[in-house]
Amino acid sequence: MSELHADADRSASDLLVEAVTTLSAGRDLETREGSLQLVRTASEVEAGARTVLHQAVLSARTRGNTWASIGAVLGMTKQAAQKRFATTAIPSGADLAADERILGPVGPFDEMRELALAGQYGWHSVEAGLNHHRVMHSPTRWEHRRVSGARAARRLTDQGWQLVGGNLGYTYLKRDLGTPALIEPAHRA
Structure with a gap:
């Protein structure tokens, strides 16, 4: 069983802090350079989490979930959810070349x-x-x-x-x- 599943009571925030710390292992986080490496790693984790969130919303929509239900899960209105994530539409193939x-x-x-x-x-x-x-x-x-x-x-x-x-x-x-x-x-x- 993976460590992520070993303790279901741990919050996502706790797991992310642990992941960032692990990714920064071997660095002296008390130095100026080490602390900047920690910022860089945390930024990469944040960008990855945004990508996963956008993809999760797309997946929920393609499986028939409403903007209202997605907004409820995210703690926002359906309009806010739609405004934030509706730009994930796939472009049409109208402008594609034959290949x-x-x-x-x-x-x-x-x-x-x-x-x-x-x-x-x-x-x-x-x-x-x-x-x-x-x-x-x-x-x-x-x-x-x-x-x-x-x-x-x-x-x-x-x-x-x-x-x-x-x-x-x-x-x-x-x-x-x-x-x-x-x-x-x-x-x-």
Whole structure:
């Protein structure tokens, strides 16, 4: 059993403080540089939490929950919830080229799995949206990564990964695997 599930009485705030402290391990938090590292880590955790919240709201909406019920959970009116989160709509495919698609809706829990599957068929992300990716087709397979922080993104670009873009604290990268893409199964009407 994971430590996160071992003590169900611990608050999310307590778990976040523990996570930030763990991520800052090995730093002397009493120094000026160490205290700035703690601020940087806390900021990355906050950005990640915002992303998860936006994706959770999208997921709740796609499963039929009303703005009123989402607002109630968040302690706000339905109008406030809708105003804050309604911008998560997926763009239409009207402006797509013949070799492009919109992959979505996707959330933080299924996004990378969906990109991995699409990559096997030659689809690679060219634009990362809040709950979708604009993907383009090629004859080769692709691999995708999602990372937090500029250092992780820089390390991957130094290894030959291509930058796709960023979204709410995440950076998306891709690389061409150079092997032929699988042929997509025909869709039946």
